Amino acid sequence: MRPGLVHLARVTAAELSKLRTLPAVGLTVAATVVAGGSVAALAASSAVTGGAPRDPVGAVTEVVRFVQAGVVLLGVLPVAHESAGTQLRTTLAAVPRRAVLVAAKTLAALVALAVTAAGTVCAMVGGAVVATAPARGVAGEAAPRWAGPGAAVVAGDDLTRLAGAAVFLVLVGVLAQAVALLLRELVPALVATLGLVLIVSPLLGSLTEHARWLPDQAAALLWAPADPVLTPAAGALVATAWVVVVGACGGARLVLVDASG
């Protein structure tokens, strides 16, 4: 392996270790998974109560926007925490090549976000399936009709949409990290990203069709492919382009600007 790659791998390992030992990160991951499971259970059970057929995957894609707040926090927290105190100075003394640091931070965030997103989507499917299990509340049924371990709950096209939901969450989280690199401080980064994905984007979506080019709406095509202009893959590319552009600006700030400024 080339020495540069070894260096990058070591710095990434260090960044992962920071993520692992920051208590707020662990709490955020746990809260996101639990919130995802409960929200999906709530949505699925209310849909079944309302007379709709059982549809765990539909319930998951309906509420996947709710867990955006969790992955946004996961993207923003580590960067903001490092800039808030003197940790950034220590980090830069240990890793003077700042471009490597930016790459390592992004890789570490990707790992953490991928694990969280996968866990959250699994929890959501689990919550939706359990909340609408056929044995519950069905009169005259003696024993639960449990299909047994290994029975397929979701398959085929649905699986693609679920994977798309996980990728969507990862993209939103990396975007939040890029914004945090650019703004450095917790409150501005958190408000900017949450405001974009939770408030501005839905409001713009109801006003103009061009809102499809916003990062979260483009990425959302991965689990709701219903746009006349963008395919899901193109939507993912648009969202990735947003992440790359914002991340490049944030990386440039870390590389070029005084670390305490």
Place this chain on the structure above:
Amino acid sequence: MSRRAGVRFRDLAAAELGKAVTLPVVRAAVAGTVGGSAGLAALNAVGARNALVGGAAGAGLAPPAFDVAYAAAPLGAAGAVVLGVVAMSSEYAASSADAGGGRQVTTTLTAAPGRLRVLGAKALVVALLVAMTAVLAIGACLAVATLVLGDAAAEAVGLREAVLRTAGAALYWTLTALIALAVTVLTRGATLPLVVLVANGSLVSFSLLLSRVTPWAHWLPDLAGRRLYGGLATVPGGPDAVTGAWVMAAWTAALLAVAGVVLARRDA
């Protein structure tokens, strides 16, 4: 009372106002709310005008400029949350380690030992700032919408209705900001209240989801008060505007009371 505590309430409120308006985040929140709402209103107005110009005659009634402007109102709740949260969380944020790593709250409580009065002054300042932002934002939206639509708009909404609806939105924002302030007194940090309240104030609201399972959710503060946005579509069910405003105000008062007890009793 004022003699015993040493600081007049008027001075205390003036000091809190000075602290609030010199926080960069507060300035950004006010500017972002006013500018963002005006931008949304402009977009909405351009869309409405194009629909009028492009559509054949009789395609539909032209919306009044006030309605076009008012559609941007929900954005301001997020700005109100930010104002309420940072007014308190900035007290607890530690300054740079190079500057001693101190927290402003120790200075504040040294200067004004009456903690309930400090909270009262903060609540007053937050309410004033948010109400001012609301009037500025809706005024800016109205100006933009009138400029863009020009003569194309339908007859104006009556002054009385316009004032009522603006006051309703301003009241909703103010109560939201006070709830954010009270929650931040409990959490001290900005992260949790920001995430929960901004997310819940958005279109993907946990309260809204909960209301599909139990009708009791309609009595949560944000859902109870949502009819204060007069003229905007909302989900059916729950109390009417006036009852909802009282319910939301009661929640705010209760949370502020809890915050007052905690602030007075807990070690700063």
